[in-house]
Amino acid sequence: MISIRLVNMIGRPFKLLIVSLTLIAISACSSSGGNLPDPTPLATFKEQVQLVEHWSVTVGEGSYKGGSLMQPVLTAKAIFAAAGPQLGSFNLDTGKANWTINLTEQITAGVGQINQQLFVATQSGRLVAISSDDGSVLWQVNISSEALAAPQANSKIVVVQTVDGKVSAYAINDGKFQWSYAVSLPSLTVRGTSTPLVNESYTYAGFASGKLVALDNQAGNVVWQKAVGSAEGRSEIERLVDVDGVLTLADDVLYVTSYQGNLAAIDALTGAVKWQQPVSSLNGVTLMGDAVLVVDAQDVVRAYDREQGHVLWRNDALQYRSLAAPMGLAKHVLVVDAQGYAHVLQRSDGELLGRQKMAIKGARIGSQGYLDNIFLLSQDGRLMRLGLK
Numbered sequence: 001m002i003s004i005r006l007v008n009m010i011g012r013p014f015k016l017l018i019v020s021l022t023l024i025a026i027s028a029c030s031s032s033g034g035n036l037p038d039p040t041p042l043a044t045f046k047e048q049v050q051l052v053e054h055w056s057v058t059v060g061e062g063s064y065k066g067g068s069l070m071q072p073v074l075t076a077k078a079i080f081a082a083a084g085p086q087l088g089s090f091n092l093d094t095g096k097a098n099w100t101i102n103l104t105e106q107i108t109a110g111v112g113q114i115n116q117q118l119f120v121a122t123q124s125g126r127l128v129a130i131s132s133d134d135g136s137v138l139w140q141v142n143i144s145s146e147a148l149a150a151p152q153a154n155s156k157i158v159v160v161q162t163v164d165g166k167v168s169a170y171a172i173n174d175g176k177f178q179w180s181y182a183v184s185l186p187s188l189t190v191r192g193t194s195t196p197l198v199n200e201s202y203t204y205a206g207f208a209s210g211k212l213v214a215l216d217n218q219a220g221n222v223v224w225q226k227a228v229g230s231a232e233g234r235s236e237i238e239r240l241v242d243v244d245g246v247l248t249l250a251d252d253v254l255y256v257t258s259y260q261g262n263l264a265a266i267d268a269l270t271g272a273v274k275w276q277q278p279v280s281s282l283n284g285v286t287l288m289g290d291a292v293l294v295v296d297a298q299d300v301v302r303a304y305d306r307e308q309g310h311v312l313w314r315n316d317a318l319q320y321r322s323l324a325a326p327m328g329l330a331k332h333v334l335v336v337d338a339q340g341y342a343h344v345l346q347r348s349d350g351e352l353l354g355r356q357k358m359a360i361k362g363a364r365i366g367s368q369g370y371l372d373n374i375f376l377l378s379q380d381g382r383l384m385r386l387g388l389k
Contacts, residue, residue: 039321042341042355049332049344049354054373054385055095056359060086062381068148071195071366072377073113079368080132082110082120083381087130090383092370099135103128112151112158117172119158121147127160127170141175143168149195152203157217159203161193167205169220179220183207194284197247197254204247204268210258212247214271224271228258245284245325250306255292257281263294265309275309283325286333288347293326293333301326301335301350315350318343324365330372330388338363344388354388 060083062070072081078089078098085107088100103122110120117138118130125145129138145164152159157169157178165185169178185208194206202223203215214223248255253274254266263279266272280297287293291312292304299319303312322338326345332353333345340361344354359382366377373387 037320039337039339040317040319043317045352045355047354049388051342051344051354051356051358052387052389053358054387056382056384057090057095057097058083058381059088059090059377059383060084060381062361062379068108069150069195069364069366070107070377070379071111071150072368072375072383073111073118074368074370074375075113075132078132079370079375079383080111080113080118081366081375081377081383082107083377083383086381087111087118087120087135089132089135092385095383095385101130101135101137109147109160110150112153114153114155114158114172117153119151119153119160121151121160125162127151127158127175129158129172129175139175141170141177144180147193149193152196152198154198154200154217157198159196159198161196161205163193165207167196167203167215167220169203169217181205181213181215181220181222183209183211185209194256195246197249199249202268204249204254206247206256206258210261212254212256212266212271214268226264226266226271226273228256228261228264228276245282248285248287250287253306255285255287255306257283257285257294259297263292263304263309265292265306277304277309277311283323286326286328288328288333291347295323295326295335299323299337301333301345303347303350313348313350315345315352317352322363324363327365327367327374327376328369329374329386332388334367334374334386336360336363336365336376342386358384360384 059081062083085103089098106123107120108123112119116132118132125143127143128140144166145162147160147162159169161167166182168180196205206212212228213225252268254268257263259282260280262276264276265274281294283295285294290306294302301315324336327334336342340358342358360378361380368375377383
């Protein structure tokens with residue numbers, strides 16, 4: 001399930017009305033009377049690899065409400081994850097908790113990390129900085145609205161994108177406000193935001209209008225802006241073009257997707273489009289070697305060449321199964337569906353190599369790669385370390 005946000009611009013602040021819809025309902029309502037395709041049945045195949053669960057812990061009581069993707073972060077010593085009001089540090093090898101804290105309200109965005117600082121945002125609109133050493137709160141400030149994507153930081157600022165259409169920067173040492181950039185929201189948007197990408201010079205952010213912007217980190221001024229998708233169609237639903245999910249940067253090239261828009265490779269310094277393909281996706285992209293991997297709105301797993309954007313392969317065996325974004329596991333691709341099945345695909349051609357039912361709930365899965373293993377954080381607050389054999 002995803003959520004659609006209707007924005008009623010009546011006075012200030014405006015009201016948000018959340019209407020739950022499925023992805024496929026957006027395209028199916030007008031053509032099939034609202035009947036939704038059933039998830040594609042799982043076909044049998046010769047399994048060549050097997051998933052191994054090394055350990056599993058409960059971080060906190062997760063929530064299926066809202067459009068947030070809780071993303072764990074990794075250091076050489078620990079993995080940090082949040083669920084419900086809980087944030088914890090866990091041993092990489094055993095899953096044993098090093099420390100946990102309770103922020104007393106739902107954490108809706110996290111975890112961001114740089115050096116010895118962690119960053120999360122809460123339901124009431126607080127940005128909180130926490131020591132990764134012991135879990136102590138370093139500072140906290142009020143932000144303009146709820147955040148649904150993990151705050152991102154460089155050596156000087158931490159940046160948070162909020163559901164009111166703002167990207168704001170705060171001093172990393174004490175949370176002092178630095179600058180803010182705002183856009184007007186369409187009346188109908190997918191509930192959620194893209195995760196901003198921050199380096200030492202620029203902040204990159206995508207918006208519900210289908211626009212991608214580069215902002216300078218000194219004052220938040222626009223360096224360039226580019227439309228990844230354009231609103232087309234007769235109804236507001238048909239004109240949805242949200243840039244959602246995670247932005248990916250490699251070798252000064254940004255890779256970005258939009259809903260009912262494009263998958264694009266964009267020069268991060270100039271905003272020039274290197275290549276683009278008509279792909280609708282809310283999950284963002286994953287880079288593995290020379291391939292750009294994406295799950296589209298019909299849950300087809302697709303791979304494109306990083307340099308030219310040519311199609312490498314597609315796998316439609318998992319259509320309509322509400323897949324999370326593709327993840328790298330060793331030299332393979334891992335996708336998890338809403339029923340808790342984890343599917344291992346071959347990176348070179350997308351062939352199914354393995355499948356296992358996991359104790360995972362929800363279609364939005366946070367992940368971090370670790371050597372030849374992967375950490376998964378599911379919507380119900382379960383953190384696990386997986387490998388292959």
